[in-house]
Amino acid sequence: MSKNLINTSKIELNQTSTTADKKVTATTASQKMLTGPIPYRLTNDYMFRAVLQKNIHALRSLIACLLDLPEEELIDIKILNPIILGDSIDEKTCVLDLRIRLNNNKFLNLEMQISNQGDWPERSLYYLSRTYCNLPRGGSYADILPCIHIGILNFSLFPDTADPYAEYLLSNTKTHQVYSDKFSIRVLDLTQIETGQLQKEKPELYYWAKLFVAKTWEEMQMLSEKSEGIQEAVLTLKELTEDEKIQLQCEAREMYEHTMASAERFGRIEGKREGKIEGKREGKIEGKREGKIEGKREGKIEGKIEGKRETAEKMLRDGMDDEQIQKYTGLSQTDIEEIRHTVE
Template sequence: MNQNNATQYKYLNATGHLDYNMTNDYMFRMVLQRDKATLSALICSVLGLENDEVLDVQIENTIEPGSAIDNKEYQLDILVILNNHAYINLEMQVINYNNWPERSLSYLCRRFDNVTRGKDYSTVKPVYHIGFLDFTLFEDHPEFFARYQLRNAADNYLYTAKFNLFVIELNHTDMARPEDKKQKVDTWAKLFKATTWEEIKMITKDNPSMNSTAETIFLSNSDYAIREQCRVREDNIAHEKYQKECLEKLTKENEDLTKEIYNLAKEKDTLAEENNTLAEENNTLAEENNTLAEENARLLALLKEKGITAEKFGQKEEI
């Protein structure tokens, strides 16, 4: 029994829970890097191409299977050149850092700057950033497969077909459109999310072209070095998730504290305004008292000039 048949035999007899599925970005990279047929089939599915349209597909930033990824030179997004004509960036992301639009555009713009020195800008190669997200990007606008391009805001006229940003939300396969199902993009999403060998076999039973992918997932899960790096990635992701939750908690507490300080400051301003109002009223009363005192003094002076004392005035008032 040769190695391929032995792997297939072991895969067909595998049962239970997968150690690591393809939502683990290291496993995602290893499977696509080790299995060119899977890489080609996935690209055909997402871009809506026929198999014979893919003449050549190459990963530009390959890494040694099982290599540690804590070194900054390694990135887990996959840079692909298709038919020596188009650049494709594939990325798996499971944590929402609330910066995906900016991050994906940064990656896409870097890749779009591919004109060879001395060549005309019209020679720029088409670029695609394809993000597989295990979360909802826009809570008010969930979508399984979103395709973004530069278009006229008034009439939707396409500015260029060479600048493409695709987002596939793995948790929304139920929202797949007919064309997504026809291209089997939803099937790929389900395969990536599968957590048991039984699920994978059920998927490949109806999609035999994905057998190679399933076998590569099995082979990669059987490789200690790869499995160890997948574990490291999950530990890192768990730590990043914890840090994100702590940051969100601290941010919320800071926002609440800021709001409380603002409300206290507002109350203080209100009390200060009320104090100012009372002070103004006191000043007004004092001025009125002074005016009355001055008027009384003037009246007493007039009475005195007339020879009328206070007692006489009082007796006159009693008559």
């Protein structure tokens, strides 16, 4: 077997009920001994990757829920980018998405993303496009296999139109005619799973989503009763949690996420500070500019009033009556009386 490929083809689907029952019983017994907080949850992208790479039964169950397919239809599952679990990774650059070929007739990218770095739409398009370039040399364009990128996100891409599980396709913006169903993106929004919509429309996927955000072993124990696939995932999570090499990699990913979050928070604070400084500077400039404009405007008004007063003084000295002065200057009788006192 190539070190660059994990072949899980010909998954045995004809397990006897006795074997399955024993597995479920053993799994449940192991889970009952676990209590308290989960040290490395499935939102840790390394643990997420490790559990699904190690336990193909859990992976098959999750994919079936995400793609609305019966599990028995997923006969051939190949992980195209396996990692050696426990080996060191470059936590700054390693992308822990799972690249999968299903039944030799479609490709799937699957990733867990806990923090919003502001570029997920662009990044998902990049990964999807990379996978879509799967045309064999000399092959026909019609032979390109469908590609699906699924992001399990702990944030909302579009808060104003948040949807717990959304699918995006290329389509006509007027008629909504789908251009091609070979190129699609799906997003499972973990922040929206308690709206009731996902539980109603896709209950199996809802329980998987609950598993991803579970914080205690007690929660996982309850969820493991919902499906054998979830039971498998919980058992594997327990096993990997006790592996020191896996622990180190999970801690490295958590430190990376904390560093990214701190950098983002610092960037926001620094941006606000610089914005205030720039705003004050621009405000002073704008204030001076507006002051000049206002000064000119007030100067013109004041000049006009002063001109009217001078005209009124001349008219009073020439012996013209108040009515004529009001007519030609627009001054009030009170203004004229004040001017008369200065003239006299």
